[in-house]
Amino acid sequence: MALSKKPTTGMKDILPGEMKIRDYVISVIKDTYGRFGFTSIETPCVENITNLTNKQGGDNEKLIFKILKRGEKLNVQEAVTEEDVTDLGLRYDLTVPLVRYYSNNAASLPTPFKALQMGNVWRADRPQRGRYRQFMQCDIDILGEPSNLAEIELILATTATLTKLGFRNFQIRINDRRILKAMAAYAGFAEESFDSVFITLDKMDKIGFEGVKEELLENGFDEAVCDKYLELFAAVEQAQDGVQYLVEKLGDFLDGEMTASFTEILSSVRATQEDSFELVFDPTLVRGMSYYTGTIFEIAMPEFGGSCGGGGRYDKMVGKFTGKDVPACGFSIGFERIVMLLQESGFQVPAGTGQVAYLVEKGIGGEALCRVMEQAKQEREKGTRVLVVRMNNNKKFQKEQLAGEGYTDFVEFYKDPLKK
């Protein structure tokens, strides 16, 4: 039977050029997060299907690659539903597996636990440019830290990494679910309609103030409430200090301890940060995932319309596994987008040690070959990349090709040492 040369639909082969950038980004991420005390961990790519379909993942749960039962457990002929034939699935994110991991291994993990995860996830999304069905995620999470030290460290670590990768003029937008709710409550929305209001608010970037108002009205909300709500956003935007404005304006709708902690995140990060980015309070920031309970944040890059990563606090998720809540906060970098942006900007991985190609004439063998290998060994021990290849008939073309791969020096070996 004919074998197919193409990768499966929506997934891609990674060529050496892109791989070099990926490996470089991975090394910068590991190094930088390491300096912030994050520890690498790994979970299996495969999870029990019940863990993946428990409403933690929102729409992503519709995109799971499910795995067929095996052996006696599988009876295709009598099966009626998908549940009858599947027991496992490929993970669609790294947060659900992390929380399971933490629940399973908490006894052997430090408190707080600062985890770094880099791994593939899978979503059976409609394939489109720049989006693949297998992609790498890169998450840092701090479990067991209730104070805003978690948020501060997560933002500083993430921005330090992006800065080291050469990114400039980006924004970290920050908000808090509790500010979101307080603003909606103050305006007069009923609590049960918050989710619907936030779905509309989330489109502010795309449809603007007018668009948001229009959609809210279409959804049947009272115009006076909508106006009061939107005026609040306009006023925050005008204010010198948006958070302080809300504290004064919203009064008891806002918890004072929360806003003090939120303000401290802003001031601590700003006092310490690189000047490569701006930390901006953005009251329109919603973040889709329903599991967030407090602070939420997002990376906005000028080069790239959408978000390049984000995260927030999710203090109620460990409890779903263990019955006991543990404070948790995470920040995820959009690894694939970052690699894409670097590729598009013509980014070159900083040259390491030298690259030498040895061209060995065909027919060189025996002791002469031993001497070639010995010489290569000595150079390799110094850290040089040495490619030993047979010399082609068209030596000039071969050298051009090798130069394209980054080889800058060439050594030619002939049977007759006088030849050149």
Next chain:
Amino acid sequence: MALSKKPTTGMKDILPGEMKIRDYVISVIKDTYGRFGFTSIETPCVENITNLTNKQGGDNEKLIFKILKRGEKLNVQEAVTEEDVTDLGLRYDLTVPLVRYYSNNAASLPTPFKALQMGNVWRADRPQRGRYRQFMQCDIDILGEPSNLAEIELILATTATLTKLGFRNFQIRINDRRILKAMAAYAGFAEESFDSVFITLDKMDKIGFEGVKEELLENGFDEAVCDKYLELFAAVEQAQDGVQYLVEKLGDFLDGEMTASFTEILSSVRATQEDSFELVFDPTLVRGMSYYTGTIFEIAMPEFGGSCGGGGRYDKMVGKFTGKDVPACGFSIGFERIVMLLQESGFQVPAGTGQVAYLVEKGIGGEALCRVMEQAKQEREKGTRVLVVRMNNNKKFQKEQLAGEGYTDFVEFYKDPLKK
């Protein structure tokens, strides 16, 4: 619904201690293979099921995790066979995907192409100690190099990596499929019985000469033929130079060019090699995979009974995808076994830069917190790993725990600077 804390059957969570060793091994592998001119590539973990079930993988094809069709393509109720409900599968090795990758991308790849792959593979094997259903493989392959330069480089690169990881007194056993066949032909076995003979020969390690003879006789082979065959192995073992002995003894059964090339592999590696290992001609080496066409090799470690990796030449596999054969040779390291051996030997990852923990008294916030973060920033920029955590009530216990994680220095921050 209750969520399960355990990883799925046969797969494992990787804890920070093991992860540290894995990351170290990965970095040594990437660095060392890089010096030999190998280039990292990646293929998707998921492949079309037809590529995975095409008899390239032998028994591994029985162990595939198959993925359920999605959307309209799936009709569980009317399905009769597994084929009706599945279109994809998780890869069970890295060789089949590599060959597909090469066939798909040959036009943008150099010749010869030296590929390094590190990635997870999945096999629905019966779970047992030290064997998991998801495990990392680490393969190097050279495609497009017909000469023995491929074998020499593969063996030197693999052994350099193992040596750098601290392994000593190991063996690389080497043989050639064509020597295997010539010996069997010389003894008088018919060509159609070679596979059966080699399956028995492969057990030499476990059942010895007598056991092999017994099994051959049980399988109905002529005793005179069996004796002639086994005497040959005994004579090779006695000989000063086993290959040379066979050249003289087997005469036209052996191809002279092949044995000259084989001898050259032995002499080139021996002339250049580290003294951490021995390269041994082993005429009993069979290697299971049916796709090998020439040289085959295997790593034997004294600490570990079985093989710790292996490989060989498979010149006929690219042709299965493209219709045109391309010379190919690969060497795979048993990554999981190597990590296990390092763990069991009490291996410690070489300490990098310093590790400092900042213990920050609860209640420190505002400007005082900014100063802490600024100090951490400066140390981190020097490469130090700085953990910023809130101080526990039991500070002594906290420090002991942190010391266990590798933190050697502690700085304490109090609201009242005079306190200590």
